[in-house]
Structure formats: structure tokens, C-alpha cells
Amino acid sequence: MDLSGFSKELEKDSELSVLQRSSLKPLYFTSISVDGDNGNSPLSNTVYNSVLEPVLAQPLQTLEQSLSNFAEIKKKLIYTGLFRDVKISLDNEVSSDGLKDLPRDVAKDYALEMPIPTIARIHLTPIDLNRVSLTSFTGDTLSSIGGRYSFINNFGKAEVLTLQSKLAYQPFKSNIDEKVLEAKLLIPLQKNPSVKAVFDTNYANIDLNGQPFIEKKDQHRQKQVSVNVGVQKQWVNIKTGLAPVLYNGLSVVARNLDEVRKEASEAIRQFDAPFVKNSFVSQLLVDNRKFFGLFPASGLKFSINNEYVLSQTFDKKAGTAVSQNEGFDKLAVDFEAHRAFFGNKIINSLELACGGIFPAGKTSSLVHHIDKFYLGGISSLKGFERNSVGQHGGNLYYKLGLASSFKLPNTPSNSPLRLQFFFNAGDVQNKKPTQFSFASSSGISLLYKSSLANMDLTYAFPLTYRNQDIQKPGFSFGVSMSLY
Known part of the structure; x- marks a missing residue:
């Protein structure tokens, strides 16, 4: 102040x-x-x-x-x-x-x-802080269940230790596609609590078998462990309502592929060995959105995420460690803006996102497929299968989203149920395309947002698409529930 x-x-x-x-x-x-x-x-x-x-x-x-x-x-x-x-x-x-x-x-x-x-x-x-939460998500192509427990200020230092886990699976199938465990600790500095030390560790076991966005010969399992150490700084400006948050830190990620097929492509086989990536991570978040219920009604949100890979080390099966000295830089920018009209009866929204992976040296660097960009799915680009737009994992991407949501007739002004018309478009490429083209779709969504449940029932029809895009016309749905 x-x-x-x-x-x-x-x-x-x-x-x-x-x-x-x-x-x-x-x-x-x-x-x-x-x-x-x-x-x-x-x-x-x-x-x-x-x-x-x-x-x-x-x-x-x-x-x-x-x-x-x-x-x-x-x-x-x-x-x-x-x-x-x-x-x-x-x-x-x-x-x-x-x-x-x-x-x-x-x-x-x-x-x-x-x-x-x-x-x-x-x-x-x-603040009424929620120490325990359980969350479930059910969609037509992916479902998940997770939990979180937070130890808040137990030692009187305003520290927060959060433990969380998640299981993801395809509906109506017995196998689990993703297992995630994470522990995150934030400790404010005593003399300046706007600065926090951050310690974050994560374990993931991912099964990419049976995923439509990956060719069958390239499907495999993968294990990953990451450790992140950094510093988070926050500012508060009462006049503008902005509260920027800046994070800088070091990240170490260890990965290992399992069940790689003999006929797998070179893009997969080159990572068929223990792999360690060291990088410097920077993140900036600016958010002054105001909400009508849980719907963003005004303001903007802007984020920049940058990862500069310092080194990548491959432990080949022959026993020789090969270090890739020339890393790469991964940059992603997201922007969204909202504006309400007629007393929040109509809310217009704009979303822009883009990103790129650029070599740090004169020659191109190896980029793990998990580090690449993906588009497609009900929470990404409606009207297309999950992660199935463009190259199904590329070094460049962009996305545009336009939406207008309306209050339904004969419902209260603060009803958590709204109708939304949308248009979204985007593309994923490995390099700058010689011919401009993109995937796009339009449609209508019935949205419900409350503190306990979120629902998105969408009918979408693709407008433009290419041979590599996997369309998903018709209905899609996603329902998440949270218990605190």
C-alpha cells in the first residue's frame, strides 16, 4: 500500500x-x-x-x-x-x-x-485456508483423481508444505496412464515475506501406450523425477490491482524410457537411455482478473515461462556418457482478457498463446518429446483430439481463442450455469512452415462453475484442418469435482 x-x-x-x-x-x-x-x-x-x-x-x-x-x-x-x-x-x-x-x-x-x-x-x-482437498475429473478421453494435503505455518514461519498426488486414466479402460507424486515447500524470508524460497520435487510414471496422438511404433512407458530449487518474488499494487509473481530457479530432470519398441522412430530411440536435463527456469505471472462467481468477468492474465537448458546428459547402454553442450531455450507466452457487458449478462473473452523452442548454439539440439508443445482437447483446442493438432508435438505453436458467454434465460444473475459460443484456432510445427495453415473449430458450450464442481459440455465442429489433425466433431464433456 x-x-x-x-x-x-x-x-x-x-x-x-x-x-x-x-x-x-x-x-x-x-x-x-x-x-x-x-x-x-x-x-x-x-x-x-x-x-x-x-x-x-x-x-x-x-x-x-x-x-x-x-x-x-x-x-x-x-x-x-x-x-x-x-x-x-x-x-x-x-x-x-x-x-x-x-x-x-x-x-x-x-x-x-x-x-x-x-x-x-x-x-x-x-484467510480460511484449505489444508485438505480431493479432486476428480471425468472426460470422454481422459479422467483423473487426485488429492492434496498442506501443512501451513506449523513452525510459525508462514511456511507451506504441500503434498499431492494424481492418477490419470482413460475411461472404461483398466490401465493407469499417469501416476504423479509431488512435494512443494515455500518458506518466506523473515524480514521480507514477499520473497520466498521454493523447493519442489516431482515423480511421474507415464504410460503412452494406446494414446491416439502417438504412432503405435513409438508408444512406450516413461519414468521421470525432477527437483526444482528457486526464489519467488511477489509485488502488490493496490491502485492497479496487479500482483505480479516472479520465479527464478534451477531445475534437474531425470528421465528413463521403458518398453521402447525395436521399430520405434529415431526421435524416440535416441532417448532410450537414462537422461538428465539441467536448466534455469524463469516464470512471470500477472493476474488482475475479477470474477463473477467463478467466471472471469474483467481484467487480464499474462504469463511468461522460459526454460534455458544448460546441459543434457545421456547415459548410453554401452556405458559412455555423452553430454550435449549446446542446449536450447523454451519460451511460452500466454495472455487472456475479459470484459463484461450489461451487468455481466454477456462476458467476452480473448485468449492468445504462443511458444517456441530455439537452439542455444549454431546447431540444433535434441529436444525430448515431453518438452515439446502440444495442442488439442477440450481444455486446449476444442474440436480436436487431445494433443492431436499439427505435428503432435513440435518446436513452435500458437493458439487463438474467442468466446462470449451468456446468462441463461430465467436463471439468477449469479447463476453458475452459462452458455458460451467459441472459436479457437492454432497449429504446432517443428519449424516455420512454408505455407500458412492451421486447425480451427467453432461451437457452443454449456458451462457450470462452482466451488464444488465444474462442467464443460461442448458441441464443436472443425472449420479448417489438415491430414495430420485428428478431428473430434460433435460432443465432448469434462466434469471435475472438488471436496475441501
Whole structure:
């Protein structure tokens, strides 16, 4: 919060009569009280001492210094992620002992009257955090079930440890296509909670057999373990409503392919050995969307994800380790904007996305098929099978989405059920095409969004397509349910 905004907030408080008497007198803070913290897992005294240090270390301050320091304190408490609101009020210390700890010659130093003994009161409104959640998704081509448990502020450092898992499978088939386990730890810095240390580890077992977007000769199983260590920085701007989040860190990914067929293509066989990728990852997220229920009604969301691969190491079956010194850079940009009309009866949405994989050296680098871009599916490009647009995994991609959603007749204005007309188009290529072409479709969707369930029932018909695109005209559906 900026200084002027915080000053206006204080002036509205009836307890500020002491400050209204004279803005020239310095303030002497005799005590700071904090109430409203979570009784089961409050912040530790160490964290509070670090956050309140500007006032605790120098209790004698001018009014301007006090407003600036408490505005910064409010920001830091919000940055912990534990509180929805923080209110700070200043009041006169009526006790005659309010200035007993103040040196006698302090008035001479300021050449003013004796300071005003002041009490600072901080009232916290905690966020209702969900520690446990179960989520299931059912679609016509892919289903999944997962769970998450979070340990929040157990040590009083505003730390969050999240454990989650997911199983993905094709409906009406007995085999499991994907098993994922993940542990993620965020630890804010005590003196600056807007900066968080991030530790993330992930294990995935993926079965690509029977997937329509992969040729039968190239189908296989794959195991993957990744470790990510980095730093996350967040900013908050009250005036614009923007809260950018920046992450920078190092990533190590180890992969191993199983059950590779003898007739597999070179793109698959070249990775048929233990493989380790080291990279530097940067992510930027800017999101100021405002929601009507759970439908984004206004604002924008913008994200940039960049991965610079430092090295790739292949442990060949012959026992020789071959290092690919020339890595590559993978860049993806996503943008979406929303605007409502006629009191949210109509919401128009625009989505743009593009990305590319570029060699870091003069020669092209090997790119694992999991690292490539894919398009297609109800959550990606409607009207086409999952991951089945263009090259079915390529180095370049783009996507355009236009949509208008409407309130259904005879339903409440805040109904979670809306009708949406959409148009989407895109393509995936390994290199810049010599002839411009793309896959596109249009259709209508019935959407339902609530805190417990989301539904997307879509009827789509492809408008333009190529031989390599796998169409999916007609109905598609996806239903997700969450229990907290």
C-alpha cells in the first residue's frame, strides 16, 4: 500500500485524535499489540520481531516515518499469505508512565515539545485456508483423481508444505496412464515475506501406450523425477490491482524410457537411455482478473515461462556418457482478457498463446518429446483430439481463442450455469512452415462453475484442418469435482 493510501485509512479511524492535534510532534511507541492471528498455528515471535523491526528498533519517530513504516508492515503481513486483511490503528497512551523509558533530553534533540506516547494496534483477519482437498475429473478421453494435503505455518514461519498426488486414466479402460507424486515447500524470508524460497520435487510414471496422438511404433512407458530449487518474488499494487509473481530457479530432470519398441522412430530411440536435463527456469505471472462467481468477468492474465537448458546428459547402454553442450531455450507466452457487458449478462473473452523452442548454439539440439508443445482437447483446442493438432508435438505453436458467454434465460444473475459460443484456432510445427495453415473449430458450450464442481459440455465442429489433425466433431464433456 502507498503512503497516501495508508494515511487516509488512518485518518478515518476515530482513534486518531492524538495525531490530529499536531502533525509536528514526534510519536513514541510504547507498545504494539497484535490480535486476530490463528490461535492454532500463529506466527512466531521471531517473525513478528523481524516484521515490526522498523518500529521496535526505533520507537521514536515522526508522523511521516510512522505512516511509512506501518504501511510497509501491513504489506509484509499480507505477503505471508496467511491474512486476508490487516488493519492498523494508532492511539494515545493515557498512562502516566508512557514516556518513562524515553531519554530526558529527547525533546532537545527534536527542538519540539515532548513526543506523544502512542500505542499501535494491529488487527489480523486470517484467510480460511484449505489444508485438505480431493479432486476428480471425468472426460470422454481422459479422467483423473487426485488429492492434496498442506501443512501451513506449523513452525510459525508462514511456511507451506504441500503434498499431492494424481492418477490419470482413460475411461472404461483398466490401465493407469499417469501416476504423479509431488512435494512443494515455500518458506518466506523473515524480514521480507514477499520473497520466498521454493523447493519442489516431482515423480511421474507415464504410460503412452494406446494414446491416439502417438504412432503405435513409438508408444512406450516413461519414468521421470525432477527437483526444482528457486526464489519467488511477489509485488502488490493496490491502485492497479496487479500482483505480479516472479520465479527464478534451477531445475534437474531425470528421465528413463521403458518398453521402447525395436521399430520405434529415431526421435524416440535416441532417448532410450537414462537422461538428465539441467536448466534455469524463469516464470512471470500477472493476474488482475475479477470474477463473477467463478467466471472471469474483467481484467487480464499474462504469463511468461522460459526454460534455458544448460546441459543434457545421456547415459548410453554401452556405458559412455555423452553430454550435449549446446542446449536450447523454451519460451511460452500466454495472455487472456475479459470484459463484461450489461451487468455481466454477456462476458467476452480473448485468449492468445504462443511458444517456441530455439537452439542455444549454431546447431540444433535434441529436444525430448515431453518438452515439446502440444495442442488439442477440450481444455486446449476444442474440436480436436487431445494433443492431436499439427505435428503432435513440435518446436513452435500458437493458439487463438474467442468466446462470449451468456446468462441463461430465467436463471439468477449469479447463476453458475452459462452458455458460451467459441472459436479457437492454432497449429504446432517443428519449424516455420512454408505455407500458412492451421486447425480451427467453432461451437457452443454449456458451462457450470462452482466451488464444488465444474462442467464443460461442448458441441464443436472443425472449420479448417489438415491430414495430420485428428478431428473430434460433435460432443465432448469434462466434469471435475472438488471436496475441501
